[in-house]
Amino acid sequence: MKKVKIGRLTLKNPYLLAPMEAVNDIVFRKLCSKCGAGLVYTGMTNPLTQQNLSLEDKPAIQFFCNTEKGVKEFIKKHEKETRLFDFNLGCPSKLAKKANIGCFMLDDSSKLEIIEKVLKIARESTKKPLTIKIRKSKNSLQVLKIAEKYCDAITIHPRTCAQGYSGKPDIEFAKQIKRLTSLPMIYSGNVNEKNAKDLLKYFDAVMIGREAIGNPNIFSRLTGKKNLVTFKDYLKEAKKRKFYFSQIKFQAMNFTKGMKNAKKMRLRLIHAKKLEDIESIFELSQTKHI
């Protein structure tokens, strides 16, 4: 299996769980790691809000901001709990637009200075690898040049901000960026079991996003690991950790993907009010200690 070097970090394989807000809770991340993911990311986190992050699995921590305020403190606080820090310049959500973060920051040429400030402070605050995640943008090249001064790798999701998560990712654009830099490059955008290996001919690693939702086993299949997990594994650990019911129900919906009666199960899940309802839908009710 191809190993990947990102600064001082060596990943055992090039198949990474993409950062996904709400989806990548600690239990889901741990299942993806168990199935062999080379690296798992948190969802994007604001350094200024003191969230209680569960980081005992040492994930890559992704942060977003439009000011350097709080970045140094955040990085120092979490340095020992992470394998790398990633700066988000790709979020296309309405909230990101309002806060002028993510890809709206990337697309705004007047923000290049603050992007550099954030990366400089982050670089000075940690010896852990530092990366950025960008989209296709008129400023991609300029940001690449800035990243080369401070970062150990770059992730590209070659859709524009306006495309959000739909439409074709511009793989040629990503390849062009790769040719222009010696930084390791991680590719993100519609990666699946079929195209992952081919993409690795051009990029150092690939991120799996939506294909991994409810489907940690994609990493087992890609890495040839024998570990296979089910929603029962998720539920067992989420119950132990006293996760909110809404989060468990959300992941239950996700795990129906590819199941025989997925549509029926989802219809029933909509009405689930308590854990027992979910257990019954997944036919786990008979199991006393799951």
Ligand SMILES: Cc1cc2nc3c(=O)[nH]c(=O)nc-3n(C[C@H](O)[C@H](O)[C@H](O)COP(=O)(O)O)c2cc1C
């Ligand atoms: C539910 C969801 C949440 C996401 N949250 C984040 C996030 O917090 N940070 C980030 O950089 N990208 C986020 N993304 C984008 C993914 O990391 C990835 O770049 C994108 O989905 C394209 O890859 P895919 O086609 O494999 O899903 C999110 C995507 C989804 C679907």
